[in-house]
Amino acid sequence: MHGIAAAYLDGRSTRRVSVEVSIGPAGVSILGDGMQRLVPWAEVEIGERTRHGPRRISFADGASIEAEDRAALDAALDAAGHGDSAVVRWQQSWTRTLAAFVLTVGVLTAGYLWGLPAFARLAAPLVPAEVEQTLGTQVMQQLDSSYFAPSQLPREHQERLSAAFARAVQTALPEDRRPSYRLEFRKSKVGPNAFALPGGIIVMTDELVKIAGNDDAVLGVLAHELGHLHHDHVMRSLIQASALGAVAFVIWGDVSAVLSTVPTVVLHAGYSREAEYEADTYAIDFMNASGLRRAAVADMFEALRKKRGDDPLPEYLNSHPPTEERIERFRR
Structure with missing residues (x-):
């Protein structure tokens, strides 16, 4: 039986020798x-x-060796049990390659939509x-150095x-369910806002206090941010936004791994609709439990909407439902 025509290269020169x-x-x-x-076979790489x-x-x-008759060499390798692996065969088929691509995209999408939130939770x-x-x-x-200035609200107003x-908090929550928090007032360079930070820090900007118009509305906004802390929304959002660094953060407490992502998350990214x-x-x-007037929050939303007209909503409202x-829920 004749062999398969090929060119032999010794690996030391460019000379090609015709062989079978x-x-x-x-x-x-x-x-x-x-x-x-x-x-x-132990010294062969196909x-x-x-x-x-x-x-x-x-x-x-x-x-x-290099064989020009690829079909003959493929058939001989298959007959000897040294044909292509399943992965290579998939790569040679555009339909299977497309199926693998679709499957990969599906797995990554599912991981992003459900796997990552579950991990963060x-x-x-x-x-x-x-x-x-x-x-x-x-x-x-970091935020004070880039986004905020000291509050210009009168000290008496802040203390009140x-x-x-x-x-x-004392009225609405049992003692064993009162979270540790620290309230901070700041003048904002990016418009009205309120948000929570890890460690129980709640930030309220002067601009949002002025828009609220009354204490009940301000306290309702603060209660909303306290709710984010209660449900661990802050840490969950940070972990999702910096998933790779967050693994080290959870295991070793490496703050630097997620520190750079926090300003964007708390000021712009917002939370999920569910959160x-x-x-x-x-x-x-x-x-309800503390006797505050819920309608004050709804009034704040309506006044803001009338005042701004068709202008974009401030950052605090952009990422919310x-x-x-929201007006209907707080009034109802």
Whole structure:
């Protein structure tokens, strides 16, 4: 039986020698002018099948052969049990490659939509309290250097709001369910806003206090942010926004791994619709239990909408559920 025509390269020069190649149980046999060689399978590396050009078989000593008749070499390798792997066969089929691509996209999408939130939900309660406090303090310093200036609200106004919120917390929540928090007032460079940071820090901007118009509306907004802390929305959002660094953060408490992502998350990214709904529910229950007027929050939304007309909503409202829906919930 004739072998398969091929070119032999010794790996030390560019000289090509015409040979015949046979594939057998013991290995690859090479027969040519003044050459006879049997290379055992342990020293053979078979190149992947290609649509164009010769197929190459390499040997441990650097030599190789190239067969122009790819079909004959493929058939001989298959008969000897050294055909392409399942992965290579998939790569040679555009329909299977497309199926693999679709499957990969599906897995990644499912991981992003459901896997990552599930991981964040499980990981957030595992973060040590001292790590959260360190992260919150460092982020507050970072925000103060870039986004905020000292509050221009009169000191008496700040103290009145702080005292009123403390009384509302004591009235609305049992002692064993009162979270540790720290209220901070700031003048904002990015418009009206209120948000929570790890470690229990709640920030309220002067601009949002002025828009609120009355203490009950301000306290309702603060209760909403307290709801985010209660449900671990802050840490869950940070873990999702910096998933890779968050793994190290949860295991080793490496604050630097997520520190750079926090300003964007707390000021712009917002929470999921589900998280905002939960925080609103917490605020409504809080206001009911503490005797605050829930309609004050709805009035704030309506006044803001009338004042701004068709202008974009401020950052605080952009990431929240539709204003009409929130007005209805707080009034109802």
